[in-house]
Amino acid sequence: MSVRWLRNTILYVVLGVGAFVSVFPYLMVVFTSFKTGRQLNSTSPWLPAIPGTLGNYTKLFNGSIANIAFPSYLWHTVLLTAILTAGQLVFTTLAAYAFARMRFPGRELLFWAYVATLMVPNVVTMIPLYLIMRQIGWVDTWMGLVAPYVFGSPYGIFLMRQFFQTLPRDLEDAARIDGAGVWATLTRVILPLSKPILGTLSILTVVFAWHNFLWPLIITSGDDTKVVTVGIASLQGNLGADYNLMMAGSFVALVPLIVVFLLFQRSIVRSVALSGLK
Template identity: 85%
Template sequence: MKRVAVYAVLVVGAFVSVFPYLMVVFTSLKTAPELNSTAPWLPALPGTLDNFVSLFDGSIANVSFVAYLWHTVLLTVVLTVGQLVFTTFAAYAFARMRFPGRQLLFWAYVATLMVPNVVTMIPLYLIMRQIGWVDTWMGLVAPYVLGSPYGIFLMRQFFQTLPADLEDAARIDGAGTMSILLRVILPLSKPILGTLTILTIVFSWHNFLWPLIISSSDSTRVVTVGIASLQGNLGADYNLMMAGSFVALVPLIVVFLLFQRSIVRSVALTGLK
């Protein structure tokens, strides 16, 4: 009976978690009349793919959904590569290199995690406006491409768990700092690199507030802002918005299916570190 009760609670929890996604699918397959005539939690029979066709055939005014998807993919790739490169260098410096004020600088930087992003949005926008990066790709990626406090903290804590004897042995063999990092440290850091990659991909793909503030044209608009733009002054096309949301969810679902083990391992690493 105890096991039955546990599984019953798990089934209810799973249903509560999955139900919003089911509503996204159901709503995306409805026409506008069906949206108002059927309950939100019931599917339309038969469903229609007209909403998806409208997203991709360019029939919606001022919406270029294909371009939004491409911009999001490009943004995700750039931010992921930048985070991996710069976060790795910074974390290794904080973990292994000795220089005056290292601990003070590290904890001062990590302390910025306590500051909500919304607090820095306006000063950051003013800086971008002063240097002419508003509505540009440089302004879109600059706040995040050079690393993040959480990523540096995560990588630094992992580097400190690696035995220092490995580096000493490499130095005896004549390896320099860069060679040690690339040939010794990084091959041992695949789990934490996978964790950082997954976290960065999810953050970059779902990022909404900063792209909304810094972008004002289709040339830099990402998919999250594109979905929000489907809501006009006279109302919201919920069926189209849900179709766009479903399309935006598909890549992350594919990432989850392909990297289930890495995602579980990343949850374990971020929980224990």
């Protein structure tokens, strides 16, 4: 009993230290966001502000910062996340079902060639994508912002295809015997059984879209299309960075994901398990 107790104690201590190391940067974001410039320079960054101030948040939302429309950036991020999530669910599902169930020449070759693009870093395709968007006039537009991601992704299609292949074909055969076509089979038989993987894809897409920074930074320049990640980076001016405002903006951007995690803890844990699906 003593050996087991000691082993469990060591395990929980290690887990506790790991959890603290993971959470500590977020605590520093919160502490810094409630500090004034004088407090930031006079206190340790890992100590909370005493007394704290809401002045940084007030500046973000009352429009007192020149050339920064932070509430608009938040709305743009919400809209971008909704568009990308809806697009991923629709187009990824259709493509994955075609690769998993339909027979056509070159299906396997086309699928694995598409999945092989996962090995190409995103930064490699940024300049070609930007040049394409400039040629068709989509720079600094919503079309240019969403076009590279709204029609599906290699990882999402791979994930959905692998899940579809685990479903019994007998269900589809029975639906066809009853007179159901491809669309009816997909919507009435396959999709109701695919809620876990659809939830996984939704969560992964929401997190990606909310945190996406490099492509919005490249393709957008005006306030009409700027998202919150680029808006936070804009708080760093030529005369230096206002870390108090940046941390306040970072915490505001972090709150929606914290809410999503608290509301969908079980789905997120399940999504982590399903994302390792063979």
